Amino acid sequence: MGRRMVEQGSDNDGPAIPVSDAIPNEVVITYDKDHPKMDLGTMYPSMKEFRLAVRQFAINEEFDIGTEKSDKKRFRGFCKSSEDCPWRIVGSLQDDKCTVKVTVLVDQHDCVSSSRVKTITPSQDWVSNKAVSILRNSPNMGAKELQKKLQEQHKVTILYDTVWRGKEKALAEVYGKWEESFEMLYKWKAEVLKRSPGSVVEIEVLEIDGHI
Ligand SMILES: [Zn+2]
Numbered sequence: 001m002g003r004r005m006v007e008q009g010s011d012n013d014g015p016a017i018p019v020s021d022a023i024p025n026e027v028v029i030t031y032d033k034d035h036p037k038m039d040l041g042t043m044y045p046s047m048k049e050f051r052l053a054v055r056q057f058a059i060n061e062e063f064d065i066g067t068e069k070s071d072k073k074r075f076r077g078f079c080k081s082s083e084d085c086p087w088r089i090v091g092s093l094q095d096d097k098c099t100v101k102v103t104v105l106v107d108q109h110d111c112v113s114s115s116r117v118k119t120i121t122p123s124q125d126w127v128s129n130k131a132v133s134i135l136r137n138s139p140n141m142g143a144k145e146l147q148k149k150l151q152e153q154h155k156v157t158i159l160y161d162t163v164w165r166g167k168e169k170a171l172a173e174v175y176g177k178w179e180e181s182f183e184m185l186y187k188w189k190a191e192v193l194k195r196s197p198g199s200v201v202e203i204e205v206l207e208i209d210g211h212i
Pocket residue numbers: 063079080081082085086087108109110111
């Protein structure tokens with residue numbers, strides 16, 4: 001989404017006033033990723049984050065969420081825990097083509113809570129989202145251990161395959177960001193040398209398990 005600057009005014013009506021229509025883009029939406037709210041009118045920064053949040057919401061509320069007729073502009077979810085449970089949600093992409101708002105919520109379950117937990121199926125994205133902070137602290141953790149940790153923490157059953165793929169995604173994010181900071185370090189070195197040509201800057205590189 002581009003920014004548009006409009007110059008208004010002429011010699012006859014005073015100084016030119018620049019007008020920017022970019023203000024809605026600057027709204028910052030924050031929410032609790034572990035306990036997201038799904039009240040009517042709640043806003044999320046993107047469809048991806050809304051989808052993650054709705055899945056977390058379902059896990060917290062102990063029901064299994066299904067989707068129907070969802071596309072890039074609209075997410076339609078329902079409760080899969082029983083065939084005729086009325087719980088429904090719709091998240092709609094807003095005019096800024098970025099933020100998502102909860103536009104429909106039928107916040108009522110007829111399904112039986114005790115039968116809910118076992119059917120919950122976290123997605124790869126959900127795993128990846130949770131795994132980033134875990135892997136940042138223990139980058140060598142195996143998928144099996146990660147599966148056990150997530151299952152205990154969130155009281156869910158996750159397929160090994162889903163954990164494995166989610167872990168790969170999370171690692172890409174952890175190391176991706178890390179490589180960026182590595183690049184910054186070299187830029188900083190070049191900058192120091194440019195400013196004070198006599199100085200010596202050594203960047204020590206340690207290699208562990210093939211990773212620098
Ligand atoms: Zn239900």
